[in-house]
Amino acid sequence: MFGYTFQWNQALARLPKMLDGAVVTMEVAVLSMLIGIAFAILLTLLRLSGSRPLRAIATGWVEIARNTPALFQIYMAHFGVASFGIHFSPFISLLIGITFNNAGYLAENFRGALKAIPDTQTRAGRSLGMSQLQAFRYIILPQMLRISFLPMTNQMVWAVLMTSLGVTVGMNSDLYGVTQDLNALTFRTFELFAIAGVIFYIITKAITLSARLIAARLFRY
Amino acid sequence: MKKTIMATALIAATGFAGAAQADKLDDIIASGTLRCAVVLDFPPMGMRDANNEPVGFDVDYCNDLAAALGVTAEIVETPFPERIPALMSGRVDVGVASTSDTLERAKTVGFTIPYFAFEMAVTANDGAGIASYEGMKGHTVGAVAGTYEAIALEKQVQEWGEGEFRPYQTQADVFLALSQGQLDATVSTSTVAMANVKTGNFPGISVVGKAPFDTDYVALFTSRNEYGLINYLNLFVNQQIRTGRYAELYEKWVGGDLPDLTVPNAYR
Amino acid sequence: MFDTALTTADLIFLAKGAGMTILVTAISVAIGTALGIAFGVIRVQFGAALTAPLTFVLDIFRSVPLLIQLVLANAFLGMVLKLQLSGFFVACMVLSLYTSAYCAEIVRGGIDAVPATTRRAARSLGVSWGQDMRYIVLPLATRVALPSWIGLALGVMKDSALVYVVQVTELLKSTQILITRLQEPLFLLMIGGAFYFLISFPLARFGGYLEKRWSND
Numbered sequence: 001m002f003g004y005t006f007q008w009n010q011a012l013a014r015l016p017k018m019l020d021g022a023v024v025t026m027e028v029a030v031l032s033m034l035i036g037i038a039f040a041i042l043l044t045l046l047r048l049s050g051s052r053p054l055r056a057i058a059t060g061w062v063e064i065a066r067n068t069p070a071l072f073q074i075y076m077a078h079f080g081v082a083s084f085g086i087h088f089s090p091f092i093s094l095l096i097g098i099t100f101n102n103a104g105y106l107a108e109n110f111r112g113a114l115k116a117i118p119d120t121q122t123r124a125g126r127s128l129g130m131s132q133l134q135a136f137r138y139i140i141l142p143q144m145l146r147i148s149f150l151p152m153t154n155q156m157v158w159a160v161l162m163t164s165l166g167v168t169v170g171m172n173s174d175l176y177g178v179t180q181d182l183n184a185l186t187f188r189t190f191e192l193f194a195i196a197g198v199i200f201y202i203i204t205k206a207i208t209l210s211a212r213l214i215a216a217r218l219f220r221y
Numbered sequence: 222m223k224k225t226i227m228a229t230a231l232i233a234a235t236g237f238a239g240a241a242q243a244d245k246l247d248d249i250i251a252s253g254t255l256r257c258a259v260v261l262d263f264p265p266m267g268m269r270d271a272n273n274e275p276v277g278f279d280v281d282y283c284n285d286l287a288a289a290l291g292v293t294a295e296i297v298e299t300p301f302p303e304r305i306p307a308l309m310s311g312r313v314d315v316g317v318a319s320t321s322d323t324l325e326r327a328k329t330v331g332f333t334i335p336y337f338a339f340e341m342a343v344t345a346n347d348g349a350g351i352a353s354y355e356g357m358k359g360h361t362v363g364a365v366a367g368t369y370e371a372i373a374l375e376k377q378v379q380e381w382g383e384g385e386f387r388p389y390q391t392q393a394d395v396f397l398a399l400s401q402g403q404l405d406a407t408v409s410t411s412t413v414a415m416a417n418v419k420t421g422n423f424p425g426i427s428v429v430g431k432a433p434f435d436t437d438y439v440a441l442f443t444s445r446n447e448y449g450l451i452n453y454l455n456l457f458v459n460q461q462i463r464t465g466r467y468a469e470l471y472e473k474w475v476g477g478d479l480p481d482l483t484v485p486n487a488y489r
Numbered sequence: 490m491f492d493t494a495l496t497t498a499d500l501i502f503l504a505k506g507a508g509m510t511i512l513v514t515a516i517s518v519a520i521g522t523a524l525g526i527a528f529g530v531i532r533v534q535f536g537a538a539l540t541a542p543l544t545f546v547l548d549i550f551r552s553v554p555l556l557i558q559l560v561l562a563n564a565f566l567g568m569v570l571k572l573q574l575s576g577f578f579v580a581c582m583v584l585s586l587y588t589s590a591y592c593a594e595i596v597r598g599g600i601d602a603v604p605a606t607t608r609r610a611a612r613s614l615g616v617s618w619g620q621d622m623r624y625i626v627l628p629l630a631t632r633v634a635l636p637s638w639i640g641l642a643l644g645v646m647k648d649s650a651l652v653y654v655v656q657v658t659e660l661l662k663s664t665q666i667l668i669t670r671l672q673e674p675l676f677l678l679m680i681g682g683a684f685y686f687l688i689s690f691p692l693a694r695f696g697g698y699l700e701k702r703w704s705n706d
Contacts, residue, residue, distance in 0.1 A: 004569040067643070067689035068682045069650040071661060076678055079394070079668075082401035083675035090387055157552070164554035165651075170363060170387035170398065176556065180302055181388065184367025187305045187329035190564040197553045197561060204552040262669045269670055273502045297656060306560065310567020312576060312656060393669035400672075422672040 004190075011191035014182050018192075021178030022199050028166070028174060029159040032095055036102025036159070037152070041141070043107035044114070058107070065104020071165050073097045078169035090171035097169075098162045105155055106148070113147035114140070146219055153211040157204045164200075175199060245447040249314050255292045257283035258299040258313040262393040264416040265474040266319045266337075278474040282336065283317040285466060286457055300391055302367040305330055308442065315443050315454065319410075321369035322440040331445040333454040335438035336461070338480040339410035341370050344396075344418065345429045349405035353430045360405035363387040363395055369437050370408045396423050408432045412475050438482070494671050506663025507684055513577070513659060514646040517584035521645070522638070524585065525592020530622075532593060533600045550590035555651050558583050563655045580652035584645060591641050599634030600626055632703040639696035643689045660684060 046058035065073065074097030078088060088096060117140055125135035145152075164176035171177045179196040183189050249255050259279045261267045267277040275296045287294035299307045304318045308330060319339070322332040345351035349360060358381045364371035366388035378386040387404065389395045392413060398404045400423035409417075414428045441454050461467045462482065471479050528547060532540045550558065562583045566572045603626050611625045612618075653662035664681035668674050 004571070063690060063693075064682075064686065067647075067693060068685045069647040069661065071650045072678070072682050072685065075661075076682070078403070079397060079401070079674045080678050082398075082403055085402070087401070087403050089385070161554040164556045167366070168390055168394075170389045170394070172366065172388050176554065177388075180366060183306075184302055185325055185372065187309075187326055189306045189309060189560065190568055193557050193560045193564065197549075197557045200554055200557065201549060201552045261666075269666065271496070272498055273666065273670070298658070299656060300653075303654065303656065306564060306568075307656060310563045310579075311571060311573045312567065391665070391669070393665070397668070397672065397674060422670075 006191060007188055008191055010186055011188050011195055018175060018178055018196060018199060021173060021175035022203065024173045025160060025163045025175040028095055028098065028163045029156065032098040032102050032159050033156050036099045036106055039103035040106035040110055043103060044110040047111065062104045062107050065101050066108060070101050070162050071168060073100055074165050075168055090166060090169045093169045094166040094171050098159050102155055102159055106152065109148045109151040110144055113144045116147055117143050149215055153208060156207050160203055244449045245314060245444065246450045246453055249292060250290060253292050254295050255287040255290055256295045256297050256313045258304050258307045258316040258318045259283060259296050260301055260318045261298045262391045263319060263413055265412060278470055279317045279319060281470050289457055301365050302390065315441055317441055319439045320442055321437050330442045331447060331451045332440040332442050333451060334458050335440050335482045336458045337439050338482055339412060339437040339439065341408050341432035341434045341437060342411035342414045342428050343406055343408055343430050343432050344399065344414045344426055345406040346399055346402055347425045347427060348402060351406045351429060354432050357406045359383045361385045362406050363389055363398060363404040364408055365392050365395055366390055373434050374408045400424060400426050410437065499667055503663050506658055506660040509658060510646065510649055510660040513580055513584060513649045513652060516581045517588050518642045518645055520585040521588025522592050524589035526596050528589055528593035529596025532597055547590040547593055550587050555587060555648055556654060558587065559651060559654050576655035576657045579655045580657045584649060588645050595634050595637045595641060599630030602633040603629045636696045636700035639692055643692055647685060
């Protein structure tokens, strides 16, 4: 039918290696998400703070993360910062790049979520004797995370997809890197990348499904 | 009006009939263009001049081939990992891309007889204190993803059991990482190593010795089933050597002792 | 600030890359939006069950890395179907479908945001489906969808940095080519990054402004 002979067994024989790669991909995505959320909360606080320079730094971070390609951010985290003599391994560079991106996007989501929470709640907390930080920690933060849960799930999917950019900074242990290495050995491009695509699809579906389950459990009203 | 349509249809029909029988060699000659996959961050084989135009041994080789075929050459830049995909997807006709003729790859593409041969050299960052191939043990080393030397070096690092191997997408990234100190050493073809060190673009790196890998014979490649074209390419490579053009190009781009492209005690 | 070997010719080279980025983005966003509107309307009109296959296919474009989509499309069209297509064509095709997948979601969200009662009221006044879509749904849904759509278009521009993988020399690839020759990674990367930022930032701000303006009335 096609002028091309598929050699699926050649590619399938390499499936275990690719699954190992999928584990690394998940590691990077989960870590970048956890650290990214922490930084996003910090950025949100900075953007609320009274200090002009702190607000500027936070806004700068968010805008650069949102307005330049992720590939650029990751490349910068490896080759760019090395111009200052700072060296990160491919894994760390990729992690930094994606975390930077995650934090920027999530901070923007958090800001949107904050608008949905009335100011009066903070004031009510304050009048009950809470400090500003306590009011944020116990009243605002939980609601903010709940409202942002869906965007956070989307960002997690993005994080998984972004790991494929690690090859540009010398990463070869993640799913895309492993696939590319195998492709260089065998040149079964279509078969190998089709399998990688299916694995990515399964991972992202697993994330959205489990997020839905978690949401159903956590956010019952 | 009707006549023109008829005539067009007739021409189209004969054109299709012709296309059905024509092989790639015919297609190239008919189209008037030879599209070569060339890696352009691989000096002196392929690089860009001050006007960002492609130059180098492989570029000249493609131009010679196009001249022999009586067509114009079109250089399609392909990073190392994209060479074969570019061919397989019909984006190029022939790869003139310093491609090692491994058996694994020959399952997918058709190789000619070797048109060039590389020795492998170790280039190290001066700060790493590496003086030989063995000296790389335990260090962070790298090479271009998907190349002969990358595959051999990664295997070596696994055998040593210490140190780290990193594949980068392009030769430029490897030397950039090396001069930035992100890599302690790299194994590359000696011609590339010499050319890169000579440019002065990368301070603080030097060639420290040979890598004990087998001679890396590289060949032109095209689709596996295009025997007519492969046959032509084989004769072309042979003619390049016979006419002294190979030696001339070698002197122009590389210089020094001309590599022998034959394997002792073997037919091909 | 930097002592650079960058020449005017190099800047023109970068500008060409930037032009390619804009061209690929413009084509993909235009086609992708048209397709996305069609897919979005079909999904709302025919219900989830009937359009499940469409939803599934579109979902793939949002669940697999764009890099893999490009490599696969390139390999499938060229290696398997033996079609002689330029990298530019493949890049635009994949990016268009990629855009349409996200755009369909935005359109669906926009239409869903129009209260069903409003539409029923219109229909009961004798308005046809086409008129309903044109005069009721379009203006109301646009208010919800346009800010997200601007975000999507900018996202596509940033993601177009990946089309280097099918031999299209866009802005980031041009930058890398110059890094190869000039070895000034930081400086060149900053030029490339600044370009994306200068296009994206004002438009993103404009989208935010629209969102704010339209959500309050």
